[in-house]
Amino acid sequence: MDKLIKSISYIFHPLLMPIAGVAFYFAKSPRFIPFDIISAKLISLFILTVILPILLYLLLKITGRVNSIRLETARQRVLPLMLNCIILLLVIKRITTPNQSIEIYFFFVGILISNMACLCLAMFGFKASIHMIGVTGLAMYFVALSIHYSININGTLALMALIIGAVATSRLHYKAHNAIELVIGAFIGFIPQLILVPYWL
Template identity: 65%
Template sequence: MPLFGVVYYFSISPRYFPEEIIQAKFVALFILTIILPLLLYLILKLIGIVNTVNLETTKERIYPLLLNSVVVIIVLKKILTPSQSPELYFFFVGILISNIACLLLAVMKFKASIHMIAITGVFMFFIALSIHFSINLNDTLIFMAVSTGAVATSRLHLKAHSYIELIIGSFIGLIPQLILVTYWL
């Protein structure tokens, strides 16, 4: 979802970014947000820390969430700057806050829906982009609303989460993005 947010940002932003900068950021973020987490998951699976990609227990979630927090910190320190693209920088700060909140809940034996955290965070980011750039993104926002409902429904249908885990996950994704929007909107 973070990479989806970045691609969408660069596709709708009225700001000028050299094509080389966009490509460099995209490649770096693809490696750090897709490839590296997959490799880290495989390592965690090989050493027996996680059993499935579903991370069904709160104990299984701790190391992946901790490692993901480190990855997001690397993105914030090495790839994104608040001066070049404050929207993306604070989007990733919100992702980090959501990730840490989910990690703390996992340590306290509560399993918030990471799917809902991700989709509601991106949804809020898109709403803020629409306001910030004063552009009509209604089609995208409708798509995101339907997608959010579909994700929630699928998590319930698969019996992966309870209603409260979905609601808490939604708030963990939404609230940091909503608070941080004041720094760039």
Template identity: 60%
Template structure:
């Protein structure tokens, strides 16, 4: 039961869903008026580009034996998926979330791109960072920044995310997917770009 629960945590809070959670969180908290059709179009585009497309590409890579599992256990099998993800993120920044439309989400995704590039560079040097922690801490920092930016109470979200971060770390350690060092590196890589970029929109 314990093993199943911890495996489920890694699956439910997979890095692919974190960008979408950031977008949904923003739209649920922003006091700005954004027409519903535009919100829905943005969310739909993010679902297609950050979840469905990467899953389809994963199965393609698995078919040609470039990856073994969706968790990308080795640094070698991370290189191609991370590179493809960088291209997808650049496409999002140029076509879906441009800076003249929604500045906060634009820089959120710039931060995600920076984290992904950092993870890719680390993979070239055979340094493994937890992608789960990268994604989760990036969203966590964005949620905190939105609370400060709009001066709204996001304590509930912060508390839930602290629990989720602990659960993810516990899950990855229990499944022997990462060491403590890899989790710390992942948390730093996810948090730091979002923190640095705050000066451009906060």
């Protein structure tokens, strides 16, 4: 059971949430999108939002800027979050332009806003849960897509509710966060996606 709870934090790692949202969009979008474009987008996004942050983390660890992947203090989170904001700006400018896919564009704008909010809190010494930011932002995006395309994804939403609960349980179990940090993280992930919905729905 201990290993299962621990694995939840890795399976639903925040770095994987953006690519999960894009993959879900391509799976549910009624538009015809050539497979070559889909694969090119997913590969480029995977490199920028997963591989690049991992490489930057290794660089920060080698140089002594961070101690572990958990980023246990708010101070250690500042530089990684700054770098992630730069990566997200690059994605928004080069990969997910609004004329190509407005749904994905505003999804990443929401992720950027969440990252900036988390960065601001870290600068003031508050450690919001990045895991909760990721899963709640993704869940809100799923809700918006279901309304946008008038599709029934009740099963997916029920699964996301279970995932959110599992992630929160995992973070509490390992004392990575307290309840307040989890709740604040959930709001930081959920609210930006909700606010941006009228711009593309």
